[in-house]
Amino acid sequence: MPSYAVVVDVMLKPEILDPAGQAVLNALPSLGLPPVTTLRIGKHVELSVEAADEPAALEQATKMAEVLLANPVIEDFRVRLG
Amino acid sequence: MPSYAVVVDVMLKPEILDPAGQAVLNALPSLGLPPVTTLRIGKHVELSVEAADEPAALEQATKMAEVLLANPVIEDFRVRLG
Numbered sequence: 001m002p003s004y005a006v007v008v009d010v011m012l013k014p015e016i017l018d019p020a021g022q023a024v025l026n027a028l029p030s031l032g033l034p035p036v037t038t039l040r041i042g043k044h045v046e047l048s049v050e051a052a053d054e055p056a057a058l059e060q061a062t063k064m065a066e067v068l069l070a071n072p073v074i075e076d077f078r079v080r081l082g
Numbered sequence: 083m084p085s086y087a088v089v090v091d092v093m094l095k096p097e098i099l100d101p102a103g104q105a106v107l108n109a110l111p112s113l114g115l116p117p118v119t120t121l122r123i124g125k126h127v128e129l130s131v132e133a134a135d136e137p138a139a140l141e142q143a144t145k146m147a148e149v150l151l152a153n154p155v156i157e158d159f160r161v162r163l164g
Contacts, residue, residue, distance in 0.1 A: 003119060009126045021127075024150060033146055037085060037130035044091045044126035045103075048119035064115055068106060 001050045004057035005082035010070045011042035045069055046082055054081060083132045086139035087164035092152045093124035127151055128164055136163060 012018050021040040028035055047064075051057035061079045070077040094100050103122040110117055129146075133139035143161045152159040 011126065011128065024127075027150060028146070031149055033149060034142055036142075036146075037132060039127065039129040042126040042128070044093065044124040045106075045121065046093065046124070047121040050119060060116055060118075064110070064118075067113055067115060068109060 001052055003048050003050050004054060006047050006049050006057055006061040006079060007082040008045040008047070008061055008065045008069055008077055008079050009042060010045065010065070010075050010077045011040060013074055013076055016074045042075075043069070057081070083134055085130050085132050086136060088129050088131050088139055088143040088161060089164040090127040090129070090143055090147045090151055090159055090161050091124060092127065092147070092157050092159045093122060095156055095158055098156045124157075125151070139163070 018040045024041065025036060025039045045065075047061060049057040049060050051060055058079055058081065065077045065079060066072065100122045106123065107118060107121045127147075129143065131139040131142050133142055140161055140163070147159045147161060148154065
């Protein structure tokens with residue numbers, strides 16, 4: 001079966017606080033960097049999936065994201081071909 | 083100035099071990115999920131930058147990534163409009 005590169009981006013839901021992102025945002029002025037309006041940090045997962053075709057590869061990655069990569073209570077995820 | 087959505091993806095360099103990714107990869111069979119060939123986990127940063135134009139927004143995000151978001155010794159990063 002062919003191998004497909006798939007990317008899963010996992011982000012905290014907008015209503016969930018992101019202390020790591022807030023810390024980076026607050027650190028900008030003291031590093032002499034210009035401010036940004038918003039900044040949120042999530043996970044970026046790159047994987048190679050062996051599947052029959054592209055839809056099958058995306059479906060497999062979506063299943064993985066639902067079960068293992070994202071916490072559906074506090075996180076959203078997006079799956080795309082890499 | 084207009085606001086631009088910018089995405090910075092930070093990944094460990096290919097030659098650096100990724101224990102978190104390896105742990106996820108090893109967990110797949112016991113969760114009844116099909117195996118994947120490779121899996122690596124990085125950071126996905128979404129930010130809003132106020133800048134004069136798109137190249138200026140990307141340049142500002144690149145500067146941030148170099149100074150603050152990525153560790154250039156062990157990580158690579160990619161910057162793109164979101």
